[in-house]
Amino acid sequence: MLEIIGILGGGAMGRGIAQVALQNNKSVIVYDVMPNAAEIIIKHLTVTFDLLIGKAKITNDQKNEYLANLKIVDSMQKLADCDLIIEAIIEDLQLKKTVFEGLSKVLKSSAIVCSNTSSFSITAIASAYKDPSRCLGLHFFNPAPVMPLVEIIPAYQTDPLLVEQLKAEMTQWKKTPVVAKDTPGFIVNRIARPFYSEALRIYEENLATKEDIDLAMRQIGGFKMGPFELMDFIGHDVNFSVTNSVWQATFYDPKYKPSLSQQKLVEAGFLGRKSNRGFYTYGADSNVQNLESTPMEKLKPIFDRIITVLINEAYDALYWQLADPEDIELAMTKGVNYPKGLLAWGKEIGLENIKSRMDALHNAYKEERYRCSQYLSRYSG
Numbered sequence: 370m371l372e373i374i375g376i377l378g379g380g381a382m383g384r385g386i387a388q389v390a391l392q393n394n395k396s397v398i399v400y401d402v403m404p405n406a407a408e409i410i411i412k413h414l415t416v417t418f419d420l421l422i423g424k425a426k427i428t429n430d431q432k433n434e435y436l437a438n439l440k441i442v443d444s445m446q447k448l449a450d451c452d453l454i455i456e457a458i459i460e461d462l463q464l465k466k467t468v469f470e471g472l473s474k475v476l477k478s479s480a481i482v483c484s485n486t487s488s489f490s491i492t493a494i495a496s497a498y499k500d501p502s503r504c505l506g507l508h509f510f511n512p513a514p515v516m517p518l519v520e521i522i523p524a525y526q527t528d529p530l531l532v533e534q535l536k537a538e539m540t541q542w543k544k545t546p547v548v549a550k551d552t553p554g555f556i557v558n559r560i561a562r563p564f565y566s567e568a569l570r571i572y573e574e575n576l577a578t579k580e581d582i583d584l585a586m587r588q589i590g591g592f593k594m595g596p597f598e599l600m601d602f603i604g605h606d607v608n609f610s611v612t613n614s615v616w617q618a619t620f621y622d623p624k625y626k627p628s629l630s631q632q633k634l635v636e637a638g639f640l641g642r643k644s645n646r647g648f649y650t651y652g653a654d655s656n657v658q659n660l661e662s663t664p665m666e667k668l669k670p671i672f673d674r675i676i677t678v679l680i681n682e683a684y685d686a687l688y689w690q691l692a693d694p695e696d697i698e699l700a701m702t703k704g705v706n707y708p709k710g711l712l713a714w715g716k717e718i719g720l721e722n723i724k725s726r727m728d729a730l731h732n733a734y735k736e737e738r739y740r741c742s743q744y745l746s747r748y749s750g
């Protein structure tokens with residue numbers, strides 16, 4: 370039984386994961402290097418639990434019980450009794466490896482040691498731990514208490530039994546676990562790239578306005594937000610850095626090449642909603658318009674192009690066996706709220722249609738970026 374959960378890093382993700390574990394009646398120990406960590410983390414969680422009491426989601430007794438099960442510690446040594454460790458410190462590979470090396474001297478041999486990294490190789494992080502067979506990726510989505518998906522990523526060295534054990538544990542935590550190969554971006558952050566990159570490309574080529582691109586994806590696709598609204602919401606620093614890291618980690622596969630216009634926003638500090646300006650402006654000078662008047666015949670080709678490249682990417686993930694088909698569908702619906710699984714969506718549109726649209730893009734641009742997945746080339750006929 371995994372009873373004592375150790376969390377390294379009490380930032381946005383670490384706190385969220387701590388909340389999930391506490392609400393599943395676990396004992397949670399958090400270690401963070403920031404000054405006043407205990408005060409800050411306990412305050413955050415208290416405010417969150419009070420909000421949940423206000424919404425009648427938990428009782429006051431439950432809040433007290435959760436807080437009694439929470440310990441904030443000031444040294445890694447105090448994680449010695451943990452059964453499951455989830456590392457959620459800042460995204461810095463060298464620092465993560467140093468932490469895993471440090472944990473080697475502290476943890477019992479039966480501990481399971483996970484990283485919540487979004488972009489680094491789990492195999493590389495695991496290599497720093499005394500027994501890499503005990504290490505995995507356990508990738509939650511933000512905000513962790515709200516988003517059901519968790520990607521479980523065995524490292525090259527991981528004992529396969531641990532994958533099953535962690536899957537069962539996450540199901541108990543009422544999460545939706547999917548298993549992903551240790552490849553750049555895992556499932557969600559890889560397959561979702563074209564949602565942003567194709568939108569940016571259409572915008573940079575001046576084929577449509579950002580408003581029309583957003584509208585097309587919302588109105589025809591049923592996505593909750595269009596790509597530009599969503600990038601502004603996520604933050605361009607975060608979104609650009611994920612794209613950049615997937616691109617670099619795939620040895621610069623042109624499919625994932627970052628966009629210059631997004632880089633400019635990052636350079637300018639126009640990071641999206643959090644800085645009141647991104648592609649749109651927010652606050653008093655808001656220029657967010659919800660014009661719903663663009664004719665369908667103008668929106669349809671925009672939607673067709675973006676959904677085609679997305680579906681091609683999902684089938685490519687299937688071709689390279691990055692995950693089971695059911696997990697690919699779950700990942701996109703439960704991790705980023707897509708209205709439908711992309712594999713099923715592809716079948717609805719017709720795989721031959723997706724293939725011929727990809728071939729048309731490839732013919733028009735003569736760019737590697739638009740290569741049709743081998744899956745579609747082989748099996749769509």
Ligand code: NAI
Nearest residue numbers: 378379380381382383401402403457458459460486487511
């Ligand atoms: P954050 O910056 O909010 O929190 C990081 C925390 O780690 C800070 O409180 C910092 O004081 C602490 N820290 C730094 N070095 C430490 C060390 N050596 N030992 C213990 N604590 C240390 O970052 P955030 O957003 O919570 O991200 C954490 C991890 O989760 C990163 O690997 C990130 O890539 C990943 N992630 C982030 C998501 C997001 O949307 N923010 C989504 C999924 C994964």
